[in-house]
Amino acid sequence: MPKFSANLSMLYPEHAFIDRFAAAAADGFRAVEYLGPYDHPPEDVAAILRQTGLQQILFNLPSGDWAAGERGILCLPDRRAEFREGVETALRYAAALGCRQVNALAGIAPAGMDPVSLDQVMAENLAYAAPRLADAGIRLLVEPINTRDIPGFHCARVDHALRVMDMAGHANLWLQYDFYHAQIMQGDLVPTFQRHQGRIAHIQIADHPGRHEPGTGEINHRFLFAELDRLGYDGWVGCEYKPLGRTSQGLDWMTQHGVAP
Ligand SMILES: O=C(O)[C@@H](O)C(=O)CO
Numbered sequence: 001m002p003k004f005s006a007n008l009s010m011l012y013p014e015h016a017f018i019d020r021f022a023a024a025a026a027d028g029f030r031a032v033e034y035l036g037p038y039d040h041p042p043e044d045v046a047a048i049l050r051q052t053g054l055q056q057i058l059f060n061l062p063s064g065d066w067a068a069g070e071r072g073i074l075c076l077p078d079r080r081a082e083f084r085e086g087v088e089t090a091l092r093y094a095a096a097l098g099c100r101q102v103n104a105l106a107g108i109a110p111a112g113m114d115p116v117s118l119d120q121v122m123a124e125n126l127a128y129a130a131p132r133l134a135d136a137g138i139r140l141l142v143e144p145i146n147t148r149d150i151p152g153f154h155c156a157r158v159d160h161a162l163r164v165m166d167m168a169g170h171a172n173l174w175l176q177y178d179f180y181h182a183q184i185m186q187g188d189l190v191p192t193f194q195r196h197q198g199r200i201a202h203i204q205i206a207d208h209p210g211r212h213e214p215g216t217g218e219i220n221h222r223f224l225f226a227e228l229d230r231l232g233y234d235g236w237v238g239c240e241y242k243p244l245g246r247t248s249q250g251l252d253w254m255t256q257h258g259v260a261p
């Protein structure tokens with residue numbers, strides 16, 4: 001059975017962010033992930049992890065002005081300095097929280113910019129960050145995100161992410177494979193996983209359409225989980241979906257799929 005982490009940016013919206021940790025622990029989760037801890041001092045988040053016994057397994061590098069619609073800065077030519085500062089901030093938080101994986105979001109392509117030059121900026125930033133994070137024992141992940149939910153997102157397909165990671169040319173670059181985004185952009189979920197398994201550090205799930213609980217849409221999660229087991233995937237699977245009702249009640253999808261938090 002895969003091991004599941006609770007994505008606190010999406011699960012438990014009925015609670016304030018800081019109270020979502022206890023809610024996830026009460027439901028039996030052993031690990032959490034979310035977009036970013038940066039609104040809270042690292043020692044406060046570390047204390048909550050200690051109190052709840054939860055493991056912090058992933059968060060994103062600082063991703064620009066989220067409220068203003070930004071979705072990462074990795075590909076943005078005039079934000080290189082901010083990206084580098086963000087790596088230092090993430091290193092500080094990761095050390096405090098014992099987190100061994102961070103995700104770098106490509107960002108929305110500025111209108112009129114040549115996509116090849118944006119790839120070059122991405123690769124340059126990845127080449128800068130990957131060894132620094134490796135020295136601290138932290139993996140650097142890249143996540144393709146569908147362009148229906150985030151129009152203009154620069155890195156939407158698995159092969160694109162892998163190509164840019166190859167351009168950066170460092171061993172500490174890993175794919176964050178979100179089945180929901182992949183279903184929208186390309187399908188072929190399991191063969192794609194199998195082809196790139198050695199480069200995949202983290203998986204996320206939600207059903208499609210709607211991005212709700214597994215079992216509410218067209219993705220066959222029972223099959224996916226069985227295949228992850230058969231293929232020996234030993235990473236985490238992030239529950240990154242929008243609960244249809246109260247999060248805890250909605251977790252009965254797990255028993256229906258023969259899995260547990
Ligand atoms: O899939 C997602 O939306 C997240 O994993 C993320 O990090 C950016 O929104």
Ligand SMILES: [Mg+2]
Binds near residue numbers: 143178204240
């Ligand atoms: Mg995701």
